[in-house]
Amino acid sequence: xxxxxxxxxxxxxxxxxxxxxxxxxxxxxxxxxxxxxxxxxxxxxxxxxxxxxxxxxxxxxxxxxxxxxxxxxxxxxxxxxxxxxxxxxxxxxxxxxxxxxxxxxxxxxxxxxxxxxxxxxxxxxxxxxxxxxxxxxxxxxxxxxxxxxxxxxxxxxxxxxxxxxxxxxxxxxxxxxxxxxxxxxxxxxxxxxxxxxxxxxxxxxxxxxxxxxxxxxxxxxxxxxxxxxxxxxxxxxxxxxxxxxxxxxxxxxxxxxxxxxxxxxxxxxxxxxxxxxxxxxxxxxxxxxxxxxxxxxxxxxxxxxxxxxxxxxxxxxxxxxxxxxxxxxxxxxxxxxxxxxxxxxxxxxxxxxxxxxxxxxxxxxxxxxxxxxxxxxxxxxxxxxxxxxxxxxxxxxxxxxxxxxxxxxxxxxxxxxxxxxxxxxxxxxxxxxxxxxxxxxxxxxxxxxxxxxxxxxxxxxxxxxxxxxxxxxxxxxxxxxxxxxxxxxxxxxxxxxxxxxxxxxxxx
Numbered sequence: 305x306x307x308x309x310x311x312x313x314x315x316x317x318x319x320x321x322x323x324x325x326x327x328x329x330x331x332x333x334x335x336x337x338x339x340x341x342x343x344x345x346x347x348x349x350x351x352x353x354x355x356x357x358x359x360x361x362x363x364x365x366x367x368x369x370x371x372x373x374x375x376x377x378x379x380x381x382x383x384x385x386x387x388x389x390x391x392x393x394x395x396x397x398x399x400x401x402x403x404x405x406x407x408x409x410x411x412x413x414x415x416x417x418x419x420x421x422x423x424x425x426x427x428x429x430x431x432x433x434x435x436x437x438x439x440x441x442x443x444x445x446x447x448x449x450x451x452x453x454x455x456x457x458x459x460x461x462x463x464x465x466x467x468x469x470x471x472x473x474x475x476x477x478x479x480x481x482x483x484x485x486x487x488x489x490x491x492x493x494x495x496x497x498x499x500x501x502x503x504x505x506x507x508x509x510x511x512x513x514x515x516x517x518x519x520x521x522x523x524x525x526x527x528x529x530x531x532x533x534x535x536x537x538x539x540x541x542x543x544x545x546x547x548x549x550x551x552x553x554x555x556x557x558x559x560x561x562x563x564x565x566x567x568x569x570x571x572x573x574x575x576x577x578x579x580x581x582x583x584x585x586x587x588x589x590x591x592x593x594x595x596x597x598x599x600x601x602x603x604x605x606x607x608x609x610x611x612x613x614x615x616x617x618x619x620x621x622x623x624x625x626x627x628x629x630x631x632x633x634x635x636x637x638x639x640x641x642x643x644x645x646x647x648x649x650x651x652x653x654x655x656x657x658x659x660x661x662x663x664x665x666x667x668x669x670x671x672x673x674x675x676x677x678x679x680x681x682x683x684x685x686x687x688x689x690x691x692x693x694x695x696x697x698x699x700x701x702x703x704x705x706x707x708x709x710x711x712x713x714x715x716x717x718x719x720x721x722x723x724x725x726x727x728x729x730x731x732x733x734x735x736x737x738x739x740x741x742x743x744x745x746x747x748x749x750x751x752x753x754x755x756x757x758x759x760x761x762x763x764x765x766x767x768x769x770x771x772x773x774x775x776x777x778x779x780x781x782x783x784x785x786x787x788x789x790x791x792x793x794x795x796x797x798x799x800x801x802x803x804x805x806x807x808x809x810x811x812x
């Protein structure tokens with residue numbers, strides 16, 4: 305089988321051939337770009353694993369393009385046409401919006417796992433518009449939608465390939481055409497899951513129910529999921545089903561951040577030795593900085609990465625004090641982290657609606673101001689395709705020790721949020737930022753404790769995950785000090801796509 309015309313390393317080419325063989329069993333021949341009936345009904349799970357820079361995303365993107373060229377339909381999660389016998393489907397997933405946005409920025413139409421597990425229920429009239437846009441029906445005549453509005457929707461769909469975006473361009477809101485959410489009833493064919501090291505056993509089981517052919521992409525050097533057994537879901541796969549990429553592809557020439565990350569694999573490397581390597585890299589490359597202070601301005605959009613909760617809480621309070629935040633309210637532009645949904649079981653529909661809008665545990669959110677109803681907040685969900693949301697919110701500002709958190713905003717029930725100016729390294733997995741600040745004193749404490757996790761020193765795993773979150777610049781902060789902000793908090797930097805939906809949920 306021939307790999308596409310890309311510069312593949314030998315291990316990538318071998319992985320391509322192994323995946324292509326599994327896809328042929330699933331009824332997709334990449335060599336001839338043909339769709340065939342599946343050769344087996346058995347579930348097939350494979351994994352492509354490798355450390356940062358080993359080419360996992362490059363391989364995933366190449367496989368996506370080849371499947372699309374072969375005629376496989378890409379399912380995005382915002383709308384799905386009627387199932388046909390001759391249709392073959394692919395969904396590309398990530399655990400969070402932020403992780404999915406990393407793929408979308410590289411031209412890969414990724415969505416969250418939740419948006420595939422649960423699908424929108426469309427108003428029947430507007431579903432006719434969706435079918436027409438997707439090429440599965442005639443141009444409809446809809447009361448209240450002019451020909452001009454339909455033309456706008458069609459033009460938007462040609463650019464964005466998004467049904468909700470197209471309907472929004474016609475002047476509709478999400479609540480106009482999405483009447484609810486339901487758990488997926490029909491399986492899909494092929495699933496690609498990026499950042500699969502973050503998957504827990506329940507998500508893994510859900511995905512296996514939906515996808516007869518499942519391909520996991522993950523980094524075995526990251527931290528295992530919280531409350532797991534310490535293993536990742538792909539660890540138990542036998543060698544023929546787990547493909548390892550070992551060669552490192554430099555994202556930039558001699559990328560110093562990747563060099564530092566891979567140096568941590570040396571069992572003889574100590575923490576002091578590693579810090580000297582960082583100092584040496586900083587002397588020769590501006591992409592690595594040994595910083596004496598945490599930069600408050602950066603914390604507004606790129607959280608400081610820490611190990612200990614006590615450190616996280618102290619930095620959050622220092623951040624709020626530096627910007628002059630009042631004790632009883634949030635400033636516009638303050639970062640938040642979604643900590644889940646607090647709703648009783650009888651409000652399952654509302655829970656699904658909030659989660660579908662990107663308010664899933666771990667989502668990075670920016671506070672835009674109060675909503676129109678008490679207890680509601682206007683929010684910008686980082687990495688979401690349609691980022692603006694207004695939702696019933698419970699915001700908690702934690703204190704050190706046993707003190708109860710301060711709650712500046714509290715609806716009776718809704719999405720819960722913690723402050724997001726600093727986050728634990730564990731919660732940062734799956735996300736990337738242009739510039740990342742790593743709080744080195746916490747890593748040093750972990751090193752002195754001598755803890756080992758999955759056969760490796762815990763401090764090395766923490767350091768590896770933290771520094772590989774940086775896309776361009778790594779700031780290794782060595783002192784527990786905070787630099788004063790150079791500008792006031794604001795929201796002018798949050799660009800919103802012209803097609804973004806103004807989803808306002810219960811406020812409607």
